Amino acid sequence: MPTVVVAQPVAASRIRHAPVGLAAAALLTAGAGVIHLAVVPEHVDEYTLFGVFFLIVGLAQLGVALGVALAASQRRLAALAVLTAALVGLWAVSRTLGLPVGPEPWQPEPIGVSDTICEVLQITSLAVLGGLIRRGRRVRMPRPARTTLGVAAVALLVAMATFAGAGAGLSGMTGAFSSTPSSADPGGTPVTALVTPPSTVLGPAPVKTFTLTARSAVLGGQLAYTYNGTVPGPELRVTQGDRVRVTLLNELPVATTLHWHGVRVPNAEDGVAGLTQDAVPPGQSFSYEFVANDAGTFWYHSHQDTGNQIPAGLFGPLVVEPLGGRVGEDVEHTVLLHNGPPGAHAVAVNGTTGVLALPARPGQTVRLRVIDAVAPNMDGTAEAPVLLGVPYRVAALDGHNLTGPGLLGPQRLALGMGQRVELVFTMPASGAVRLIDSRIPGAPSVLQGFFAQPERADETVTLGDGTPPANVDVASLPVFDPLRYGAPSPDPNTRTPTAVTAPVVLGERPGFHDGAIQLMHTVNGAASPEVPPITVRQGQLVRLHLVNDTGEFHPMHLHGHIMSVLEVDGHPPLGSPVRLDTVLVWPRQTVDVAFLADNPGIWMLHCHVLVHASMGMSMTVNYAGITTPFTMGSRSGNVPE
Ligand code: C2O
Numbered sequence: 001m002p003t004v005v006v007a008q009p010v011a012a013s014r015i016r017h018a019p020v021g022l023a024a025a026a027l028l029t030a031g032a033g034v035i036h037l038a039v040v041p042e043h044v045d046e047y048t049l050f051g052v053f054f055l056i057v058g059l060a061q062l063g064v065a066l067g068v069a070l071a072a073s074q075r076r077l078a079a080l081a082v083l084t085a086a087l088v089g090l091w092a093v094s095r096t097l098g099l100p101v102g103p104e105p106w107q108p109e110p111i112g113v114s115d116t117i118c119e120v121l122q123i124t125s126l127a128v129l130g131g132l133i134r135r136g137r138r139v140r141m142p143r144p145a146r147t148t149l150g151v152a153a154v155a156l157l158v159a160m161a162t163f164a165g166a167g168a169g170l171s172g173m174t175g176a177f178s179s180t181p182s183s184a185d186p187g188g189t190p191v192t193a194l195v196t197p198p199s200t201v202l203g204p205a206p207v208k209t210f211t212l213t214a215r216s217a218v219l220g221g222q223l224a225y226t227y228n229g230t231v232p233g234p235e236l237r238v239t240q241g242d243r244v245r246v247t248l249l250n251e252l253p254v255a256t257t258l259h260w261h262g263v264r265v266p267n268a269e270d271g272v273a274g275l276t277q278d279a280v281p282p283g284q285s286f287s288y289e290f291v292a293n294d295a296g297t298f299w300y301h302s303h304q305d306t307g308n309q310i311p312a313g314l315f316g317p318l319v320v321e322p323l324g325g326r327v328g329e330d331v332e333h334t335v336l337l338h339n340g341p342p343g344a345h346a347v348a349v350n351g352t353t354g355v356l357a358l359p360a361r362p363g364q365t366v367r368l369r370v371i372d373a374v375a376p377n378m379d380g381t382a383e384a385p386v387l388l389g390v391p392y393r394v395a396a397l398d399g400h401n402l403t404g405p406g407l408l409g410p411q412r413l414a415l416g417m418g419q420r421v422e423l424v425f426t427m428p429a430s431g432a433v434r435l436i437d438s439r440i441p442g443a444p445s446v447l448q449g450f451f452a453q454p455e456r457a458d459e460t461v462t463l464g465d466g467t468p469p470a471n472v473d474v475a476s477l478p479v480f481d482p483l484r485y486g487a488p489s490p491d492p493n494t495r496t497p498t499a500v501t502a503p504v505v506l507g508e509r510p511g512f513h514d515g516a517i518q519l520m521h522t523v524n525g526a527a528s529p530e531v532p533p534i535t536v537r538q539g540q541l542v543r544l545h546l547v548n549d550t551g552e553f554h555p556m557h558l559h560g561h562i563m564s565v566l567e568v569d570g571h572p573p574l575g576s577p578v579r580l581d582t583v584l585v586w587p588r589q590t591v592d593v594a595f596l597a598d599n600p601g602i603w604m605l606h607c608h609v610l611v612h613a614s615m616g617m618s619m620t621v622n623y624a625g626i627t628t629p630f631t632m633g634s635r636s637g638n639v640p641e
């Protein structure tokens, strides 16, 4: 009988591979596979074919990883290397040239957290595979203890990276989020119907027409987004009762909107992308129309991708003069505090990073309107301008007059982002008056403490000529307390009994949000868009119980309504009613406010520290029976924060 020699798979049987290397190749591949599976839902939502592709790739990687771990051969390793190299190559093409297929063919896709981690795993795996294949036969087996330790270390590292990548992938931006799911209110009134009634209904109000062209410009060597070429945008000045028409022309490379901060406009004119309209695409325009019913200091800004578009320059002042004109004031100035050039931590005023000199003559009465638009670092500390050199009155907060305001000496006027203060004073017989800016730091978390800027005072504004008042130690000055200022008077907001009390607990925790690992900023434990809305009915008095569970300041802004402060840490206002559209909730503070639900719609309630809002501190107040046809998320491109 001839001996039958069974052909052995020579390579497979004789070649020994370094065990730690093999484990690393298998684990890295499995990790990448898990991340690919984690991004399946997001991709199915966006483009089904990609979802199916990632499903197949993820499963294939898990299978090959298992195969390599159980029985490695040169051929299997080579196949894995080819598969991995192909995936890395495909990724590189999709991020640079773009792919010929997909929702946007030949458009490079953005690089995110999950795909970056996935590529790091795959490229590392390629390097390991190269080593394994080359060194095949010559490997010397390490001691088992070392092997175990090495495999454990690799497993731990890969597990951590996979957790981060898969978590980011699973938490990717929602495809299409509706603030009023159609199941909730079939047959409701759409927000698009909530427009300004025609003039005949309201009487023939004078019409003021403006055009704001959003366009890029290079200002001081920096690329900025501007309205009509300037940062801030032009001051829009109207009179109470005017019908205001503003056309937004979008010449930016990105979609944008206009929001009228603090103005009680009809819901359809509120300018919130994904809630009251679709963001206006490049090259298109949108017209807003509202009646300026409240006098005061307001401002306008983009409400699309605000975390980027406002600091880039898309904001400006809006002043509504009282009906019948100003009384007894000779000069008015509006100053916006905002971020200077990137990296400069000092505040800028009306586009000036140096000292802004404003004219005022001795004996003239001045109304100084101060708007805290964008704090330089956006880290959630409060700005605190201080007026030096003259006694003054705080005439209004957020545009709403205080009753019986008395004369004050130098005090720190704490302003959260979005808030406004109006100061009225008579210029001294000689010498200038100064407004300096300071900051009140919170007790930030460890992470933010690391980045927080120390408290300091900036030169900002001088009014009038002559010697300006000397510097003061800002930190020793008292902080203005609106609860103990002015004289009591009836507040229309608190005449009806409270119908709804809604807790609004402000918190923070690390987690996955919008496809990234963030210090999530939460409302009632959830991050936007998952925060359940507050539902109200027209005519109700709604009490918001705002609890700040963090060490940061949160200026909470409610669109379309006026909030009256009821209590701060249990203490009611002893003087004038305090009526605001943005209430600054200090670290660990509890503030109760009430608003009358008299403006139907779907309205944002969010922190005006833009990064806090984009990290989740945002929700809506929904009137029963109102629906929105618009959605937020990657499909519509509407990103209100
Ligand atoms: Cu100043 Cu939601 O905005």
Ligand code: CU
Pocket: 380, 552, 553, 554, 555, 607, 608, 609, 612, 613, 617
């Ligand atoms: Cu905040």
